[in-house]
Amino acid sequence: MEIRHLRLIKAIVEEGTITKAIDKLHLTQSALSHQLKEAESQLGTSIFSRTNKKMVLTKAGEKLYNLANDILKKLSEAELEIKQMVFGEFGEIRISTECYSSYHWLPSVLKQFQILYPNVNLKIVTEATHYPLQKLLDNVLDIAIVSDQIKNEKIKYLELFQDEMVMVVSENHSWVNKKFVVAKDFENEHLLIHSLPLETVTIHQLVLEPAKIKPLKITALPLTEASIEMVKADMGIMSMAKWALQPYLKSTKIKPIKIGRNGLKRNHFIAILNNKTYPEYFHQFITFLQTEINQQWNL
Structure with missing residues (x-):
């Protein structure tokens, strides 16, 4: 036989x-x-x-x-x-983040990990960007990178990094000499955001909504480069992570402005399912992610 x-x-x-x-x-x-x-x-x-x-x-x-x-x-x-x-180990890790700016550094980190684990498929699920925690609970994702936590016993949060959000304005904007801006300053401004819904936008969540302030106009523009050009032309303002803005500051036509006297800080976390058993390469990936972001990017 x-x-x-x-x-x-x-x-x-x-x-x-x-x-x-x-x-x-x-x-x-x-x-x-x-x-x-x-x-x-x-x-x-x-x-x-x-x-x-x-x-x-x-x-x-x-x-x-x-x-x-x-x-x-x-x-x-x-x-x-x-x-x-x-x-080496075989498997797949499905990952997404609630912040589009995170996709600037994420592919580079994934590429480096795959050199060590060539048989682990790392899949970025961009369609889960707006609701990564729900997608995690629905088993569409294995890892969600988030700054907003929800209390749920099924979810475990691991610290990833902290960054600072700033406002980006043109060199001719009325804010250009301000040391920092507060919610009331936005009342007559055209705010450029990456995408809707507004509830997922950090500046709205943490600054404008608590103060019940609405900008004069809000435009969703998914391309960062296009938003930067709008700002340069003094056709709007935008919020952006300070580290993500650095490559664009080579131009003297834009300037970062601090949000609030102490700055607007965000903590980012890796969210995974609390009681799920993961393979060894999964834990190695989380450690790798934490180490690379904090050392190489120095966020």
């Missing part, structure tokens, strides 16, 4: 028909019939009885089918362990 015979028996039982088993095993009908006859000949008994065109296991067949399940499972596990020994 060979492994191919066990796979054949398992496929016939689980697919339900010879035709489907043929498709699964990529065999011709004559090849399948030959292998089945070969197996029955070696055993000296029938494995299936043909009743009304259905393949029904005999008592010997039932015993052989149970044996096939055990052996093929152990074989698959052994193959995986050997591959992990030779090539």
Whole structure:
């Protein structure tokens, strides 16, 4: 009895028909019939009885089918362990962040991790950006990077980094000489945001909404470069993480302004499911993420 015979028996039982088993095993009908006859000949008994065109296991067949399940499972596990020994662990991590600016540094970190774990697929789920915690609970994500925490016993938060948000204005803007701005300063301004809903925008959540202040106009503009050009032309203002703004400050046409006397700080967290068992590479990824962001980016 060979492994191919066990796979054949398992496929016939689980697919339900010879035709489907043929498709699964990529065999011709004559090849399948030959292998089945070969197996029955070696055993000296029938494995299936043909009743009304259905393949029904005999008592010997039932015993052989149970044996096939055990052996093929152990074989698959052994193959995986050997591959992990030779090539490293296999798996997938689905990740998203509630802040679009985080996608500036995230791909670079993922690329470096994949050098160490080439067989772990790191998938950025951008469609989960607006509601990453809900997507985490729905098992659409494995990791959500967030600054807003919700109290839920199913979610565990791990510290990632802290950054500061600033307002970006043109060199001709009335704020240009201010040391800092407060909520009331926004009343007559055109605020550029990356996307709706407004409830997910940090400056709205932490500054404007608590003070019940509404800017004169709000425009959602998903392209950071386009928003920067609007600011340069004195056609609006925007909030941005201080570290993410640095590459654009080579231009003297824009200036960062502090938000509030002490600055507007955000804490970012890695959110994962609290009671879920994760593979070792998953914990290695979290450690790698924390280390790289804090050391290389010095956020």
